[in-house]
Amino acid sequence: MTLNHRRAAGAPVDETAYQAQLAAEVAEVVARQRGAGIDLVNDGEYGHSMGHRYDYGSWWAYAFQRLGGLELVDYEEFAATRKPPKLGEIGLGGFERRRDMLLFDEAYADPGSGAALPAASLAAGLPVCRGPITYIGEADVARDIANMKSALAAAGVETGYLNAVAPGSCARIGNEYYDDDVELLYACADAMRNEYKAILDAGLWLQLDDPGTAESWDQIAPQPSVEEYRRYTMVRVEALNHAIRDLPNERIRYHLCWGSWHGPHVTDIALADILEPILAVNAACYSFEAANVRHEHEWRLWGGVGLPAGKQIMPGVVSHATNVVEHPELVADRIVRFAECVGRENVVASTDCGLGGRVHPQIAWAKLEALAQGARLASERLWR
DSSP: OOHHHHHHTTOOOOHHHHHHHHHHHHHHHHHHHHHHTOSSEEOTTTTSOOSSTTOTTHHHHGGGGGEEEEEEEOHHHHHHTOOOOOTTOOOOOOGGGOHHHHHTHHHHHOTTSSOSOOOOOOTTOEEEEEEEEEEOOHHHHHHHHHHHHHHHHHHTOSOEEEEEEOHHHHTOSEESSSSSHHHHHHHHHHHHHHHHHHHHHTTOEEEEEOTHHHHGGGGSSSOOOHHHHHHHHHHHHHHHHHHTTTSOGGGEEEEOOSOSSOSOOTTOOOHHHHHHHHHTSOOSEEEEOOSSTTTGGGGGGGGGSOOOTTOEEEEEEEOSSOSSOOOHHHHHHHHHHHHHHHOGGGBOOEESSOOBTTBOHHHHHHHHHHHHHHHHHHHHHHOO
């Protein structure tokens, strides 16, 4: 068991050794990204606690240790704490009640199918709010910033970005303290603002991870109307804009996805149905899945959308959903298609989502190299 796994599981570790290893690993992952040809790098999210190599929830679960007012409980107790939505509103059901999982129940139940979720340990429990939410992660985010800036300097890279969970996705927790989910949402927004501000004040970029914007749709039963879901999403966008008010949005990128598990995803909501609330986020860049075969066709949508002035899109052009490494020519084709829709200066090539834990590390690095090679080919085509 690695130091990180032992620490996440609550086992005793040499904290000095752990922190030294963490700093060294961040330096290595930054240098390797730069070596692969990636221009804007991150810390691999190594500062976000996780307890399993294939931990699909670390982008969310890391915040449990950075927010006061939460208590970790088992799943049954967690499920019992969800307040029913008010009349005329909609609310989330349990993860296991997703329509995609019900439709393909045999595949999801078969551990050899490739669709089943990995058996990551949930020994640490799930979060229930039992007091006022406060931010207590100052030391953690300061460490992440210090490790990132040291790694950037060592690699000769000017700047990079750190990830943080957006309020709408952060607030998908049990609630025994606030009157309703909206009050809980704004409490999360006010608390997480401390983390956002610290990252931006350090001169780094901030990526707000908000998969709940797209994938919460499949977790609401019965299925709402698209208009109901847009209203539900706009409330969360407004809370996010509240959290990043007066912050330098030219260094804020917003990421959404339809979840990173390798299921059929036939019940995903269409990008067209949620594009209006997405573009209402006060960010400079919008990152979304576009190489995933369930959503690749949606590139056409951007040809009919007026991208707000000064904004860019960050379509995924390599996918976390397949072990096949994309050919650089295909990557270039995908980039050029988007450039023809919104302008060549408004496209930043990216991945669909985080590759770590979704594909083997050796394959992930090959995908990043293909991304950089394809971007160079696209630039040659677009600026020749």
